[in-house]
Amino acid sequence: MHQFYVTDLQKSDTNEKLGLHQFLVTFSDKTKCRIFYEKNPDWKISSITRLLSVPCPICRRDYYCNCLDRFTDEIHQEVQDSGLLPE
Ligand SMILES: [Zn+2]
Secondary structure, X not given: OOOOOEEEEEEEEEEOOOOEEEEEEEEOOOOEEEXXXXXXXXXXXXXXXXXXXOOOOOOOOOOOOOHHHHHHHHHHHXXXXXXXXXX
């Protein structure tokens, strides 16, 4: 199983009306991804995408892939465990 360690969570955009929150996540190996969260009232990942400028955390390629979609639950768990998600 792939392990993710979240070292940074940076808020990049919020749409309060829709309850959508966009975050930039940095993992311990310096890879990054963009997560769209819904808060209603609990945090739930609505989608997760790579930043095209950084290789994929899983397959290490730098072109389009869907790896992160398979790890939504793991990544959400890591984000929660990191304690970086706002209340
Ligand atoms: Zn990949």
